[in-house]
Amino acid sequence: MGAVKRAIPAEIGGEADVVMDSGGTARRASARKVLPIVEGVVLVAALLAPLLLQDYLTVFATRVIILALFALSFDLVWGYAGIMSFGQALFFGSAGYGVALLARDLDITNIFLVLPAGTIIGLTFALLLGGFLLLGRHPSSVIFVSLGTLTGSYAADRLARGWYYLGGQNGIPSIAPMSLGTYEFTEGPAFYYLVLGILVVVYLLCRFLVRSQFGLALAGLRENEQRIAFFGYKAQHLKAIIFTIGGGVAGLAGSLYAFHEGFVWPNMVGVVVSTQVVLYVLFGGSGTLIGAVIGAVIVEGVSFWLSDNYRDIWPIILGLLLLLVILFRPLGLISFVLGERERVGSFGARAKESVKENRDAP
Amino acid sequence: MLLEAAGITKIFGKLTALDGAALTVGANEFHGLIGPNGSGKSTLMKCIAGAEVPTQGKVSFVNTDITAFTPTERARAGMSLKFQITSVLPSLTLYDNILLALQAQSSLVDLVFSRTRGALHDQVMTMLTQFRLANRAFEAAAALSHGQQQWLEIAMALAGKPKLLLLDEPTGGMSLEERRVTGELLQPIKQHCSLVIVEHDLDFIRDICDRLTVLDQGRVLASGTVSEIQANKAVQEIYLRRA
Numbered sequence: 001m002g003a004v005k006r007a008i009p010a011e012i013g014g015e016a017d018v019v020m021d022s023g024g025t026a027r028r029a030s031a032r033k034v035l036p037i038v039e040g041v042v043l044v045a046a047l048l049a050p051l052l053l054q055d056y057l058t059v060f061a062t063r064v065i066i067l068a069l070f071a072l073s074f075d076l077v078w079g080y081a082g083i084m085s086f087g088q089a090l091f092f093g094s095a096g097y098g099v100a101l102l103a104r105d106l107d108i109t110n111i112f113l114v115l116p117a118g119t120i121i122g123l124t125f126a127l128l129l130g131g132f133l134l135l136g137r138h139p140s141s142v143i144f145v146s147l148g149t150l151t152g153s154y155a156a157d158r159l160a161r162g163w164y165y166l167g168g169q170n171g172i173p174s175i176a177p178m179s180l181g182t183y184e185f186t187e188g189p190a191f192y193y194l195v196l197g198i199l200v201v202v203y204l205l206c207r208f209l210v211r212s213q214f215g216l217a218l219a220g221l222r223e224n225e226q227r228i229a230f231f232g233y234k235a236q237h238l239k240a241i242i243f244t245i246g247g248g249v250a251g252l253a254g255s256l257y258a259f260h261e262g263f264v265w266p267n268m269v270g271v272v273v274s275t276q277v278v279l280y281v282l283f284g285g286s287g288t289l290i291g292a293v294i295g296a297v298i299v300e301g302v303s304f305w306l307s308d309n310y311r312d313i314w315p316i317i318l319g320l321l322l323l324l325v326i327l328f329r330p331l332g333l334i335s336f337v338l339g340e341r342e343r344v345g346s347f348g349a350r351a352k353e354s355v356k357e358n359r360d361a362p
Numbered sequence: 363m364l365l366e367a368a369g370i371t372k373i374f375g376k377l378t379a380l381d382g383a384a385l386t387v388g389a390n391e392f393h394g395l396i397g398p399n400g401s402g403k404s405t406l407m408k409c410i411a412g413a414e415v416p417t418q419g420k421v422s423f424v425n426t427d428i429t430a431f432t433p434t435e436r437a438r439a440g441m442s443l444k445f446q447i448t449s450v451l452p453s454l455t456l457y458d459n460i461l462l463a464l465q466a467q468s469s470l471v472d473l474v475f476s477r478t479r480g481a482l483h484d485q486v487m488t489m490l491t492q493f494r495l496a497n498r499a500f501e502a503a504a505a506l507s508h509g510q511q512q513w514l515e516i517a518m519a520l521a522g523k524p525k526l527l528l529l530d531e532p533t534g535g536m537s538l539e540e541r542r543v544t545g546e547l548l549q550p551i552k553q554h555c556s557l558v559i560v561e562h563d564l565d566f567i568r569d570i571c572d573r574l575t576v577l578d579q580g581r582v583l584a585s586g587t588v589s590e591i592q593a594n595k596a597v598q599e600i601y602l603r604r605a
Binding site: 137138209212213214216217219224230231232234341344346 | 411465
């Protein structure tokens with residue numbers, strides 16, 4: 001057919017080859033995909049981890065996987081929809097407190113009750129806060145939303161510290177283990193694989209969502225909210241929806257965290273944890289789901305290692321490291337291997353394939 | 363009348379950008395909005411499209427008062443705006459830029475389950491072909507030349523099949539050849555769409571428009587057919603003389 005192959009210049013994303021046929025129409029022929037490889041490597045490493053790690057490190061790894069789930073929630077909201085939430089811990093921590101109260105006051109620890117309950121608590125709080133901050137008649141500014149979420153998280157922290165029913169400064173200790181019938185999930189490989197399974201399922205659901213046409217609308221929202229409003233999108237509704245979904249994922253993570261640690265305390269809803277999740281996502285690479293997971297793993301892993309080896313100065317080293325990454329790799333560590341074009345993705349993929357099939361058909 | 367804007371006043375602090383300006387556009391009419399720099403053309407466009415809220419005045423579209431409508435509501439009523447500064451979404455492919463515009467009125471469930479993706483494919487490719495961009499469909503929009511970005515943006519603005527398209531300086535920064543092609547690209551839309559166009563290139567405006575409105579210092583100086591405006595002494599004084 002005399003097809004001429006040429007590579008797209010690197011500055012516009014060099015991972016795809018375009019075949020120009022004699023009619024001058026172009027279609028993507030073969031795209032070297034990096035993301036599935038990274039995802040596969042991370043999944044295999046995560047599956048093998050408990051077999052290779054000592055017991056106490058498996059407990060640590062479980063915590064990290066839960067925090068990776070939490071990071072996904074922030075990535076959906078910021079990385080995909082461009083909503084700067086500085087209060088993501090509000091949903092994480094309130095779900096943690098919620099399930100802790102269910103266990104303490106009502107003896108409810110069944111996994112099929114507490115995890116949906118935690119998710120719903122996260123969803124509800126996000127819907128309330130998101131409704132207030134995002135659902136005005138005119139678009140709310142980034143500053144308004146980030147300060148609003150920050151204030152929400154700070155207020156929740158103060159409330160938890162001051163409320164005797166929630167245990168005040170000490171939080172709620174000695175939460176009974178999460179259960180399934182007579183089986184109790186205690187720290188160790190079973191809990192690890194449970195949270196890994198949940199992470200994989202949530203990850204796949206998020207991936208489905210962000211690659212759908214809804215994901216394209218989110219991309220539009222992130223890049224130019226005003227522009228897509230002029231197309232007729234209800235931009236504020238889209239924002240409130242993704243913010244609420246993010247709250248639900250954070251709630252799920254928070255309820256797992258509460259049962260895994262066995263206690264909840266005011267920091268869990270506060271500004272420190274809210275900021276921590278921002279760092280995970282910035283460090284790993286916002287706008288890619290795997291970047292959020294990698295960010296949580298690396299930030300927590302490096303903190304753990306540094307605190308063991310440089311007891312006094314480790315927070316300074318960690319801070320410098322984070323600054324360096326954010327200064328020189330604003331798209332996160334994932335950008336070392338992932339091109340811009342693949343990061344943003346293509347949303348008409350299926351249609352393209354069908355065209356290709358039609359053309360290739362005899 | 364398709365569009366009737368009357369008594370539009372817009373005050374920014376101490377600056378009166380528009381002072382009782384008016385504009386009426388009929389169905390399938392191409393209407394040019396001209397005037398010297400700072401005469402309020404872009405502001406009037408923004409007041410019509412909902413990007414700015416007029417301090418005073420009323421905008422009616424298809425016999426509905428839309429003065430208080432948000433841009434989203436105006437778009438859903440059939441109005442579309444191409445901004446003066448190109449605002450294609452640079453990191454998305456051309457294909458996705460058009461798909462984004464086409465799918466704007468799909469339901470949430472359709473979007474989540476990508477139900478309209480297949481059905482819209484042909485429309486995306488038709489629009490890209492119409493605007494001579496099909497061979498670059500899967501490149502990022504950032505890679506296009508300025509003129510091509512303008513075409514992409516016009517294509518996006520037309521995607522929702524608007525009744526009225528507002529174009530703010532569509533040929534800004536274009537070569538002569540690109541301007542000529544832009545005129546060609548706009549002609550066919552007359553069958554189903556009216557156009558309000560702000561443009562400095564008077565030859566371009568004369569070639570494609572049925573009627574013109576001339577603004578000066580926020581007021582309407584004259585409004586009429588192209589030949590009426592060309593014959594108007596006051597307009598010649600302030601504007602056409604320089605062209």
